[in-house]
Amino acid sequence: TDLENDPQILEINLSEFPILMLAVSGPLPETVLKKIGEKLEDEIEAIPGVLDVVLTGGRERQIRVEFDPDRLAAYQLTFAEIAAALNRENVNIPGGAIDIGSGKYLLRIPGEFTDPAEIDNLVLTLRNGKPVYFKDVAVVRDAFEDRTSYARLNGRQSVSLAIKKRTGENIIAVADRVFALVEAARSQVPEGVRLDVTLNQAKDIRRMVAELENTILSGLILVVGVLFLFLGLRNSFFVALAIPFSMLIAFAVLQALGITLNMVVLFSLILALGMLVDNAIVIVENIFRHRQEGAGRIEAAKRGTAEVAWPVVSSTLTTLCAFFPMTFWPGIMGEFMKYLPLTLIITLSASLFVALVINPTVCASFMTLSEQRRQRPQSRVIGSYRRLLAWSIDRPKRVLAGSFALLVAIIIAYGLLGHGVELFPDIEPNRAIVDIKAPEGASLEESNRLTRAVETIVGPEKDIRYR
Template identity: 70%
Template sequence: MLISNAAIDRRSTVFALMLIILIVGIYSYIVLPRESTPDITIPVVLVVTPYEGVTSGDIESLITHPIERKLKGLKDVEEIRSVSAEGSSMITIEFIPDVDIDKAMQWVRDKVDQAKGDLPKDLENDPSILEINLSEFPILMVAVSGQADETVLKKVGEVLEDRIEQITGVLDVVITGGRQREIRVEFDPDRLSAYRISLSEVIRAIQQENVNIPGGSIDIGRGKYLLRIPGEFTDPAEIDSLVLTERDGRIVYFKDIARIFDSFEDRTSRARVNGKQSVSLAIKKRTGANIIEVADQVFALLKLAEAELPPGIELSVTLNQAKDIRSMVSELENNIITGLILVVIVLFMFLGFRNSFFVALAIPFSMLLSFAVLQLLGITLNMVVLFSLMLALGMLVDNAIVIVENIYRHMQEGKTSVDAAKSAASEVGWPVISSTVTTICAFLPMIFWPGIIGEFMKYLPLTLIITLTASLFVALVINPTLCGHFMSLSKKAEVKEKSPTQIIYFYSRILQFALQHRLLVVLFSFVILTGIVAAYAVFGHGVELFPETEPNRAIIEIKAPEGTNLAASNELALHVEGFAAEEQDICFVISEVGTSSSDQGGGGSAQSNLSRITLDFLDREDRQDDSRNILDRLRTAVGPLSGAEFKVEKQEEGPPTGPPVNIEISGEEIQVLDRLVTATKQLIKEVPGLVDLKDDFSKAKPEIRVNV
């Protein structure tokens, strides 16, 4: 084969190439970013509009419908969905998979800008246009919890937030939980009336006094100084002395018509970790940053911060995506080393130590070459790529074994090592190429898998193709060169007779029988194939995209009836927390009451009837029971609790796929939809194997109408 012959004749060039692969491969492996999931584009854009204190029906007519009417003119759209809830509107626009998401975001912005004229004039915030970016999901969640006052918890969380954001590789830290400080003013209506002062006058007086006034600059002697007149209030007591007006020759102070309280904003949610109130920090890394390095820096900072914590406060890491990546990287390294050792051991008895080592070298050099190509293509070391590399490990030595063993056979026939290498490579080169291309073609169609799942899974065939191509290069270039100049027959092989071995003799007898009874062999093969297909049809366990595994984390969603206040939702959450606390294999019970929390760690919309409880399990080796059994027990335990819907589900790995079965009912009349949803649930709730039957239909929140 031309490429092998050229490599054998230019061994110095090949040795230099090996050195380059070694250096570049190791460097690429070190600098390759580690991530939990591939950085894929999800063609979904969200339009979120808050409008506090407004019913879902009014949200639909005032916010959702005007925006939807403008969005209907968008191109490349597959579906537009909307949810109008109390106090907020969320519209989801799903584009075709190959859309340019940046252009799609701009299209949506333009359409929303056109709709702003039709929106209520008292809307405090403009609609937010968001995209779903997996790289912006938090890699770490840190809980600040304890029996301390929530002011202290919030302060500790804010200090940690500032410190963590200074770490290289950290994109953002989102703090949730706790309440903001609020200065409350309680007016006396009788005194306002007596002094003939309106609320607008009071507000205007506060706004005029609560300002810092820049005064430019002033020259004093040889120096130039900035001039500023500070006027912002630094203490609530200062507001008491604020002069509002003069009535009947008497100065009216703020304290004459109102009382001031240094308090907190109204509670709209509660957060707890293992029963203790908490503040959470969601830490997001920058795109391309190494998840392991970022996590290590955060852990080092947290260790230093623990020494400065006030008494009764503790820090807990409730989510650590770097842990799984670190484990997979370690497993890949161990598999490479183990593969080297096993290849040498297995081939040692046939080829000797040195020659078997030539085969084993195919593993590290193929891997290093693959790392260099991955780095060149900008592909990160994520879970899919790491799994693909481990899958490819078993195929890396196939080509090398064929090449090296054939060279060894030619040397046994009396040829020199160089001639044997050239003859052997030419003899089996094309079959080796054909077998590799055949394997590559088996994975190639997966690259064209459509949709979000295809974007996620394409890294599997891509990585396998890169790795197998690298192994083919090593087998045709590096292995013949090494064997042609360093291979020698082992002493055992030199005295060995050239008669067939027992294995070859046994195989030849079977082959002769098969050739003499060709029709029988074909018929027998067809019967076996038919039997396998029939057996799978009868005894098979079905088909699923991702296998069911024992989860490390689970989520319990609680949906109380519309109109349920925070206190009632909190009671339901406490009941569920009590059941979870009885399970010794659960290390963290994280409760968020009164919020539809988002997985991106940015909090969620405040809805007093919704709660979410996250369960973190111990590591698999430390558990005494399967976490799936624990979830089954929790489903049974929360079932008798009345007045709410409970959904117990494990956290799925991989791209967002939604529930296995989704039934969509649409129509114009809310009352008809309500009746159909209830009837449908009654029909299918008895289906065997069905758990967590849930609908997203929300009835109108009860309201009291006052006619004036």
């Protein structure tokens, strides 16, 4: 009861958010800009995949009738008589039907007003045997509704088109079709009119898809390069196969579940990419060790996989258990973020299947071991690690005490540096919104004056594209 306004409960549908915002601006009357916007609205709505186009900005056309009270009194007319006369004339009259050949056509007599000038010659009534026309008692003006807001882009009058896509449609494909139509329309609009895309969600999706592709290629190259030093070129490819196979299985499962590649899913795939080869490395390396010890390819694949299968499964399950509770994230944020744990669980489960089934099969069929690599002496790195491990096992108390002391030192150092904790790092935003709070009761013209002052201040900034 102490709230200034009543609370509002709204249902949020992500498909209702526009994927593109198109601004039509220029030094032309708002009637011209709005007609251009309406034409573009009709053409864009015809594009496959577009759900709706909402045109904003520009005042609605309004037919104003200004009566002369003295003339109404002189002709003894009331508003009820005028309204009845308008209703009688502004109608479409059905004319029945007509059969022509095999078709049947409905007829109608159009009687609705199409031009305000038609109202001037409308006969309202008879007085002393003479007709009284509408223009005798009123003036009809073709005008616009009273202005309640201003819409400008870079200082020029504008109207905007908000373009929404259908649920499940490819945002990039829909955006490309809209861009092709806008590019063709630029050569058809009057001189001085600009068509600018002020919001493009497809750009962010393209960037994330490019990052995913780059990460996959980089991961393949790095995995092959590192494992080449220890397992050889051919065997390193066996591990690298885990990336494309896991991604392929994950895409198939996501498609079957009806999950599209939105921004959260793409981020999740990039996050999971670094963990896809972990299981494969353990499996392939153990099979390689058995091959070095003289076992055949099939026998090495069986033994190597069986020895580390349960540790690999346990390791993957512990990771999945960390993300599984996030699937029950409540509220609006949960609707957004639930795709992150689902994608990670699906992708890591796919990598486990690849490591336990596909990698051993490939190794049993194609893994080779040259005589030089079979008799290769132990490397210095492995030898140093073996000595360090033996020293640590012989002195467990020292190792545990040193590890605890290192943990305390890290906590103290972190506190002294004073970097603090943040959930999300600060990033440079792509858009900035300036809220102007005018004095109570400020008129529209005063608000417009304040807005123009802000536009003048931010105008010289080189990094601002649209204002």
